[in-house]
Amino acid sequence: MRRPLIAATDHIHPEAVAEIQRSADFQLVTVGPATSADLMNRVDVLIVRNPLPADCLAAAPNMKAVIRHGAGLDMIPVSAASEAGILVANVPALNALAVAEQVVGQIISLSRHLYQIEFALRTQDWETARALAAGSTELRGKTVSIIGVGAVGRAVASICAKGFRMRVLGVHPSRQTDPDGEVTYVPLRRALEEADFLVLACPLTPETEKMIAARELGWMKPTAALVNVARGRVVDSDALADALEQGVVTGAALDVFDPQPVRAGSRWHGLMQARLTPHTAGITQESMRAVSMKVADQVRAILAGSFPEHWVNTSARDRIQARWTLLDHT
16 A cells, blocks of 8 residues: 655654654655656645645645645645645644744844944944944833734734833734733724834735735834734835835834745845845744644644644535545545
8 A cells, every 4th residue: 555645845843754754755845847747646745834836736636635834824725725625724823932032033123223233343343333222222111013913913912011011002803802901902004103113913815915005104103113924915015115215114124025035136135224034933943843743743634534623724625525535545
């Protein structure tokens, strides 16, 4: 009997690989036009850490499931998977603390001008670097506005409220009250107008795509800064770059971009007001192990014929069951 093949579009934690290999073969793959048709024909479960082409699932007739190594589903053509009877699962919340810690680290860096001070010290002199500290600010009493108060947003809110005694405003499509008393929910415009720091931690949806554009940036204080750990397309990139150049806002910390990845020589590389990281906010030793091991748990459930804990396209249950039944009998 053929051993199942579990493929991943990027590295996962070695302990999870070892766990998967107890019952299946494991292989790293780059999914795209050059991917071997024979390889895709043999994949039973695909673990996703990079965006999948919209037509890739049609080239995988034996695939039972696609599992997102993380929470965001915009990397997966979920509708196409559902239509084909391929289960889609994700691993929500397990890297939320890692992302939140990076958000707070960037807020501290932006408020204290740490990058500019270090750069001046390395390239100019001691006194020039020290002089830059006079324009820095403390966080106590400042307002952080969070768009998307899910697992990441909640963690950011808790750290900011408890650790720094910051005022926390939240924007959420349905939530209006906070049982912990840390977040005050307000309309978008008020959140932008009152923010000293704007944190984007929402999913990418038709409603959130380019929700922060020139008009919205214009509502913000010129002393405010933006931190984006959501998706690049939540922000109008050109409008944000213009706003930074023109002093509409004072700074930004970006972990996600549109387009992504950022290519050498892009406009962002010349903007000293922007802190840039290559979509690494959720990547730490601890979070990679936690997420990868949960992925391995979900792989084990799928290979045993069970629906996993974080199955997301539940409306396609009948198609998924029919596909699995057919594959199990061929």
